[in-house]
Amino acid sequence: HTFLKEISDPALHGPLDVYRNKASFNWKDMVRFIDGEDIYLFKQHVFKTLENDPLFARQPGEDVPIEKKREVNFLRYLLGKLQLKLSVYLEDCLGMYDWALVAKLFLSLGMFGATVANSGSSRHKKYLHMSMRTTAKYDPSTQEFVINSPDFEAAKFWVGNLGKTATHAVVYAQLYTPDQVCHGLHSFVVPVRDPKTLLALPGVLVGDMGKKLGQNGLDNGFAMFHNVRIPRENLLNKTGDVTPDGRYVTPFKDPKKRFGASLGALSGGRVYITRMALINLKLALTVAIRFSAARRQFGPKDTEEIPVLEYQLQQWRLIPYLAAAYALENFTKSIFMNFVEFQIGQMMKDKSDTAEMGREIHAISCSSKPLGSWTAQRGIQECREACGGHGYLAMNRLGDLRDDNDPNCTYEGDNNVLLQQTSSYLLSWLHAKQFDGVRIESPFHTVDFLEESQEILKSRFTALTVDDCVDSAVPLAAYKWLVCFLLEESQKRLEQERALGNDDFEARNNCQVYYCRSLAMAYIEHTCLQRFHELTTNQDTPAGLRPVLRKLCSLYGLWSLSSHMTTLYQEQKDIEEMMLKDDAVALVDVLAPTDFILNSPIGCADGQIYNHLWSTIMQGSKVLERPSWWKEFCSDKPVLGSLRPKL
Amino acid sequence: HTFLKEISDPALHGPLDVYRNKASFNWKDMVRFIDGEDIYLFKQHVFKTLENDPLFARQPGEDVPIEKKREVNFLRYLLGKLQLKLSVYLEDCLGMYDWALVAKLFLSLGMFGATVANSGSSRHKKYLHMSMRTTAKYDPSTQEFVINSPDFEAAKFWVGNLGKTATHAVVYAQLYTPDQVCHGLHSFVVPVRDPKTLLALPGVLVGDMGKKLGQNGLDNGFAMFHNVRIPRENLLNKTGDVTPDGRYVTPFKDPKKRFGASLGALSGGRVYITRMALINLKLALTVAIRFSAARRQFGPKDTEEIPVLEYQLQQWRLIPYLAAAYALENFTKSIFMNFVEFQIGQMMKDKSDTAEMGREIHAISCSSKPLGSWTAQRGIQECREACGGHGYLAMNRLGDLRDDNDPNCTYEGDNNVLLQQTSSYLLSWLHAKQFDGVRIESPFHTVDFLEESQEILKSRFTALTVDDCVDSAVPLAAYKWLVCFLLEESQKRLEQERALGNDDFEARNNCQVYYCRSLAMAYIEHTCLQRFHELTTNQDTPAGLRPVLRKLCSLYGLWSLSSHMTTLYQEQKDIEEMMLKDDAVALVDVLAPTDFILNSPIGCADGQIYNHLWSTIMQGSKVLERPSWWKEFCSDKPVLGSLRPKL
Known part of the structure; x- marks a missing residue:
């Protein structure tokens, strides 16, 4: 593994050393497992290329007028265009820098051409x-x-x-x-x-x-x-x-x-948006967890303050999102592979298989985009709040990450509206089984377990202990029950609505809140958890990484489940987050890009938050200068004596 | 009621007429009930004054450099300063325009003077x-x-x-x-x-x-x-x-x-931040609900699209926040009155009463700020998503509202950290009762029901039906049970932590997630609901307004409860939102400022969203002009033939 020699260890000595030394796993092994050598080196190459090009220089928190933003983005696009071919990994890297650049490249190089060729896709x-x-x-x-x-x-x-x-x-x-x-x-x-x-x-x-x-x-x-x-x-x-x-x-008799x-072809955009959202979440977590490990506040003694990461509350706020980032890292790759398989199927013209694949990838992408974009949106906001005032400073980038992630909730279909597509897909399987005796089995196997619905619905999870929950099989089983339950409830509701004389349009709309929306979310969370569970239990996964991955997996499962079952959660979640506290810094080291790309003083790999913060503040525009309108101020300064208390 | 003549009806004829006509109550009566004539007229006067002053002119979505923002805000501050005395209502009005102006006025006129005088407060x-x-x-x-x-x-x-x-x-x-x-x-x-x-x-x-x-x-x-x-x-x-x-x-022997x-004196800032957050939420809801009523999308027939407000999903997303805004409108006023009572108590030098009041107003404000700021933060985000792409356009102001509201979660104490103060207050009452036989009774009565804790904990809510829930007494009773339950669990947990040998610092930290944080939130939600419930059942509340207020109250109660008990919620919440759909536009008319202050094309009172959107877009800077860098583009334009499909 020669590439290890080329990895520059992010652990520059500093406040984060103590956590890096306490980590239960080797972060380089994790990088090798998640990205592989080639991709890791490719990413580092892209990061360095951007860093070495003055056109890509920027100042954290700088106040750039829109016209200038568009011009600079256009000039960067001209360089990026020379690459000619966008790969997902290149998009990942450029997106970590600025999504507007990826969008401009994609729309020019990919989108327009693809639309002209297919007349089918639309951002x-x-x-x-x-x-x-x-x-x-x-x-x-x-x-x-x-x-x-x-x-x-x-x-x-x-x-x-x-x-x-x-x-x-x-x-x-x-x-x-x-x-x-x-x-x-x-x-x-x-x-x-x-x-x-x-x-x-x-x-x-x-x-x-x-x-x-x-x-x-x-x-x-x-x-x-x-x-x-x-x-x-x-x-x-x-x-x-x-x-x-x-x-x-027209060659088509039936336009439907x-x-x-x-349907399947339209899923590509949503599959990639899921990943865009994940990348935003990774950046935000890198900033917030490094900050929490370096930032000290209060402590048992007046003389010694402790890192805020040591507070249970801070762990509870951030670490579930870290687990979600690892779950989504695996999931976004797996659904991308599903999509590639579907595309290959289309090229091979195996039409019947392709149609089933298309339906399934459509159902996956219509719920994976909501899952990814909302998890990122909430996670970034939590990171912003968890960094307190520093999170509110533009230079630390959490605001930009939130704002750039936000459209992921909206474009290629509003999240809430898209979920209806997924629930309809699931309901159609139930219908096919009940009325046509069809066996439930799909190309990507996301619905296969529904075949056992009746047995699953008989299972009960009343005796959960903390020990049980360390095994992600437990939340996974609870999720299977949940999906089966919500599917039945959704169908009952739909039938009720129809029995009331509502037409199909109205009946479907009235089932969204109860229970189709929850059904679609539970389905995709189950799929994400299922695939992460498989990864953590796979014998090909390095033994040294499996313990921390298992913890991440069970935490993700229990935490996701909590949005469906608060009460169940309160009985179970205890101590899970605690166990990952010492791994958190190393876990974000795996996800983090270079400091240049990250562009956040409080998120730097060396954890020297105050040095970075200060030098950035000091290098700001006119930071120590009096305002250009100082004379107006001085001619109308409030007189101290006239001040009066308020409230 | 002569003032009614002076109210210019916001219902300019247009797409919102149909909803205004369907409203179950008279919006002018609601304005009179909530604000009263004098305050309503005062607010309209302030709005008009700002609108008529060119210094306050602005263009929705304009891209103003920070240096310019500071200068303009300073010039506006010079005018505002002439008012000499800030009242809460003036702050409300100016805050609807721009919180940075209120902050600058408050810090100069109020804060600095108050600090010099009291040496106690700090923003x-x-x-x-x-x-x-x-x-x-x-x-x-x-x-x-x-x-x-x-x-x-x-x-x-x-x-x-x-x-x-x-x-x-x-x-x-x-x-x-x-x-x-x-x-x-x-x-x-x-x-x-x-x-x-x-x-x-x-x-x-x-x-x-x-x-x-x-x-x-x-x-x-x-x-x-x-x-x-x-x-x-x-x-x-x-x-x-x-x-x-x-x-x-020093005059103090014991600095503690x-x-x-x-403690009480420090609460003023947090009490007002709760209201600042509410005002942001009101503005966002005005934009999103008017937009939802005017915007049409899809429908049972291809030929006719229906307003998105008709979709159950859209109601489910927005209307609970509308109910929360009404609940918080009443609540923020009531805690402000509590604070005033405490201040008067301090001036009257009735020290022992003042200390108890101070402790209670501290506990209230340390949880009301989290309640208000988080409800606003989530509500504004939901409004932004519910407006789709239009919500992502800067000109529609939802982004600014979210960004300006965000620090409310952080300053005057991080929300999560503050909640510990409230839970400690509640635990101290339980301790005083159990060990000193003290009767639980506080100056503002927010904890009095804890005296009946044992009886309350015996109550069960298994037989809830939809009909039950129309009465807000039902969620209110459930909340009392919840607070009593969480208080006992918190105390158990604290004792467990101490039994493990943890010192007080560590023991308290380890109880935050289970269950002190939930306890503090449940306590303040209960207090807010209790006071809203009292308002809706008060015989002095106009009979014509009570039905809609009761619906708002029960919806708020059930919806808030849902964050604690998802399962309970799913059994109950049905149809509540539906009942308020036709009132939603009138309900935001009551909360809304003038169009000039609201500053959001899609939120205008006349509901002519496309006309406003278009004229705003067209009046933008260089909207139809080619970019200044057009020559660079033209010399390096992508050739159509070289485009290739991606993915």
Whole structure:
């Protein structure tokens, strides 16, 4: 294992030494197990490349105007573009630096091309319904389509890169043939700006959405069209075409089939968003746990303060999220492999298998994205609060991480809305078993246990002790029960709603809160826990790592379960977090990027929080200068004598 | 009721009409009941005054550099200062506009003066321990104190107004007499900048903390001192003084008594922070509920979309927070009155009563701040997600509300740490009863029910039906049981920890997670619910408002309870949210400020979300302009042919 020699040990001597020495496992073994040598070295290479390029230099907490953010991101994108091919690992690394850069690269290099090729994917599916009223009317006299958006509400919103630079857009519009027949939504390549000048083309109103909560390096835009003419060939004709003389032709008899087949293909974005969220969580945990280990506050004696990580409360706030990060690290990789298998299946044209895989990966991704993005959102907020005032300083990056993670809850479908897709998938299996006698068995095996539903529902978990819970099989079994229970309750509820005379639309909506939403969350948490449990019990997992992984796994299982069963949790969770306290620093060392990438003074690997904090503060802009408006202040300074107490 | 004539009805005709017409109560009656005529008119006057002053003009979502934010906030502060006296209602109004302005006014007009007068209060108590190593050594030869901070870690952090403009600071430092005896922390008025030039004085290193996640109009600063000499008289000598020849004299024999007496006085900040958080929540709910009522998405038929507020899921996400806002509106006023009563008690010098009041208001404020700030933090995040992509646009203000609310979780004590104060208070009552036979009865009656603890613990709530839950007495009774139960469990746990040989410091820390933290939260939620329940059942409450208030109260009770008992909740919560859907728009009309103050296009009173959104987008800076760096783009534009699919 020569690569070990190349790992620069993050344990620069300092306040974190004591925890690194107490860790129950070797962090380099964990790195080798999780990433492998090649990927680890590749990541370090990317980190160093960015660090050595002045274009990527930045100052923690700097106040960069949006226009400048977009320009800098664009210049960085030009460099990134030279890589030509984005890999997931490269995206991981660049995302740790700035997601807006990944988004710009992905939208230019991956997305636009993929959409043109497939006419199926969309980063902002949610907003597409707005495009329903944009029309593309075919004019056979010039062999052109004429694109029109009737009003503001029909405009395209949120399109990435469209705010400032996109020269072409893929526009979804209702296709009309000259006989005034509407053939439904199709996609068209529409030039929006002159590539030579970047000025909007005639009839195109295109501009910038303005400031967002985060990811402001990416220019999201809007567009409206007034009698914009495009050649007939600009119709992306996979689902249907128009002949030169204006007749509509399509290879699909039933458009629903086309939609069903594309479900799986649409899952790729959500699978990767799950991982984006995880990466944000990893960065936040690195900052908060290193800070907690280095920061001292109070203590049994007045003379000696203890690291805040020693407080049970601090452990209880942070360590479950650390366990979740390890669970999701394994899970996001496993569902990515599922997705790759599905894609290979599609290429091999084994259609029936592919359809089942597509349905399952759709159900997984529609719940893995909520699981990942919400876990990260809550975890980052907990990290921010756990760092107190230092977490509120922009320079420590927890605010940016939270803001950049936030859209993961929204795009590619609102989390709450997506969960309905997953519960429908599960209900369809129950229905197929009950009415058609189908055996429950899926390509990726996430639902297989439902076949044993009746036996599982008979099991009881009343006698749980602390010892029981060290074994993640215990929360895993409880989860199986929970999913089976919620599935039955969801179905009962759906039947009740229908018995009340509600139509399918209303019946399904009224089942979301009770119990479909919980069902979908329990299903994906079960799947995540199941796969982590398998990893920790696998004989191929290094023996030296298995104990700490088992603790992480059981903690994750019990903690996740607690959101479903507070009472059960209170009986069980005791001491679990305690056991991982001494491993926490080493566990984040495994997840952490370099200090340059992390970009957080209180999160540096050497734990010298005050030195970093001070030098960053001092290097800030005009930190010691009086304000430019000082004269106004001095001419109107409050007089000490006029001050009066308040409240 | 002449004032009704002056109320300009917010129901400009538009998409919200249908909900306003369906409301079960008259919103003007609710305004009159909650605020009263005088305060309502005063608030409208303040709102109009701000709106009519160009200095207060702003553009939703504008990207203002920090330096500019500070300057503008300072200029606004100069105007606000003319008011001379801050009232809670004025603070409410200005806070709805920008909390950084309130902070600057409060710190200059209220805080500094109050500290000089009382030498007791501190907005940033949490950071004071850092000041423990700053020293003030008395030099009798010049009758001066010499102030020194040994290193970075001993510097003052976070002091409001210190970043740019403060000329004097109140500094806590260890007082040394010439005999080298340390007399503990005392406070000193130290000049830090020359009032004529705003330049730092010799020996003073004073500067700006840099960018924060929010409230960037306020300049938080740091200061370090190197042999800074101040006159002997600058010692704030309420707790101790030094004679000209260097002897220490104090009126207190036991310094702990002084500390105990000041507990109540320190509660004022936390009481008001609870209200600040509520105001942020009100603004966010106004935006999200109006948006949900105006925004249409999907529907049973393809041709007709329905308002997203009609979806059970959207109601389930938002309406419990609306109920919480009404509960907290009543609660924050009631604890403010408790605090005023305590202050009056102090002025009347009725010391024994005051001490008990002080202890109780301390316990209330140490848990009301966590309750208010976390409810707001989670509620604002839910509002942001419930508005989808529109919630992610800066112009709609949900990001600013979240960021400006965030420090409420941290300053005046970290929420989690503060809760320990409340649980200790409750445990002390149990101890006094069990060991000294004391009857449990407190000045503000928040603990009186604990006297009946044994009877309450015998009650059972297994037979709850939906009908039961419409009466808020049911969740209220469940809460009483919960507090009694958690109090007993906390005490058991504490005794176990001590039996294990842990010292008091460790024993208390190890009880926080089980169960002291839950105990403190349950106690304050119970108090909030109890007072809301009393309001809704009070015969003085207008009959026409009681039904909707009762629904809000029972929903708040059940929803809060759910964080403690998920299982219990799932049996009960059904349909509660449904019943309030049609009242939601009118309920936020009651809470909402004017559109100018709200400053959120999707939250405008007329519900014309797209018109406002579009005009705001279009009025943005350089919205339709090509970027200044367009030439670089055009010389290096990606070639369409080189694009390739990804994933």
